[in-house]
Amino acid sequence: MSDELWQDHPVVLPWLKERWQYLCDLKRQGRLPHALMINGPKGIGKACFALATANYLLCKSPKDDAACGHCRSCELAQSSGHPDLYHLQPDEPGKPIKVDQVRELTEFIYSTAQQGGYRVVIIDPAESMNVNAANALLKMLEEPGKDTVLLLITHRSGQVMPTIKSRCQRVDCVAPDGEMATQWLATQLTMDSQDAEQLLRIAHNSPLQALAYKQQDYLGLRSKVLAGLADILKNRRSALDVAQTLHKEDLDLILGWLYGLVNDIARLAAGQEDTELLRHKDVQNMLLAVSRRADPQRLFAFADEIHEARKLVMFRLNPNKQLLLEKLLHGWQGLR
Structure with a gap:
């Protein structure tokens, strides 16, 4: 991206x-x-x-x-x-x-x-x-x-x-505060402030990244990723199958979303019941279901694993994308 x-x-x-x-x-x-x-x-x-x-x-x-x-x-x-x-x-x-x-x-x-x-x-x-x-x-x-x-x-x-x-x-240069960013994004995309605020959360509070999500259909890719994660949890598809459908996509984006989802699950597992604070509030039912079953130790170990994978991408160490995704999606499967 x-x-x-x-x-x-x-x-x-x-x-x-x-x-x-x-x-x-x-x-x-x-x-x-x-x-x-x-x-x-x-x-x-x-x-x-x-x-x-x-x-x-x-x-x-x-x-x-x-x-x-x-x-x-x-x-x-x-x-x-x-x-x-x-x-x-x-x-x-x-x-x-x-x-x-x-x-x-x-x-x-x-x-x-x-x-x-x-x-x-x-x-x-x-x-x-x-x-x-x-x-x-x-x-x-x-x-x-x-x-x-x-x-x-x-x-x-x-x-x-x-x-x-x-x-x-x-x-x-610093990111704008939430109110300024929400107002700006809502004006640019002609949407209500609540939708703009949710889009900003998904885009890590970066207004231009949020704009790109909408204008370049990164939201479509995100929906594809979320559908694959849900299918893995429900045994409809294997981690290998989902990895094969995603390995040509933007790995930096996918890992960022996966890390955000796991952090949201950790918040819920720790008893933070205010779903308004969730970054991925639109899939809160899936997050709640995983948070009730996930072992806390495994959850934090998995978060560390994703973080290390993001560092590989960040430092341009050219990991094998499909193998990396397969490994992480197997880790996601293990949270069930």
Whole structure:
């Protein structure tokens, strides 16, 4: 799944306005650093924030703390692409950024800006750089070209090399509070606030991820996963059969849902009867049934197992998806 919806749209979402004002103040005061690390959870708009920052820096006539939208630089950004803006991303989603990709930056970094202003590089996500790529970037951070700004987007700053982090000024972005996120999502999707709130829970309170769930039919995939889990519990299908139907799907999403379901079951098993707090409230009957039968030790051991599987995916260690799913679905079966 894409880390950020709207990543091609230079929009500063309402909950990031304070961070935006901070950057604009730095630029006005002539204190803008050459490298910024835009850090925060997935799905809150960091990619579009970075693009808005790039357009603002490249604009020839910024007005009211925003790109004017009319100058030659803005026209280039809106059409064919700005020659002084460089996007560095993995060749494929989930793959690392390689050293050769970073080396290709060298000519851009140390050349003269074609439009006579800033040169801007957006690296997304920064934690996807392998060790060699990060070391190659380190040299550029130590001796950046004149009027060059690097914007490093990261969802997991702990995975970025300390030497990289030490040469960047952090711009920490936080998710909106529940009320703001619910109101925004309800407006975007023209739905009532109760449905928006439930969708946000499923999407781990990430508004853009919730939007993607609806617009890119991740809810359809979730329904497929939930149906498979219910079939396993009721002996209608085997764990092997369900794994075979899911192994080509987005493993990161599936593991996130499975982990959330097990946490909900653990809450219910511990006697927390307020179902309003459940992340997956729409399947509370299944969760309640499992919570009444599951052995607490087995439940927490299974949660740890899912967490370790998520780390394999997070660190791009390329596990065998079908075997991993088979193992976890057998663990789910053991909760009956």
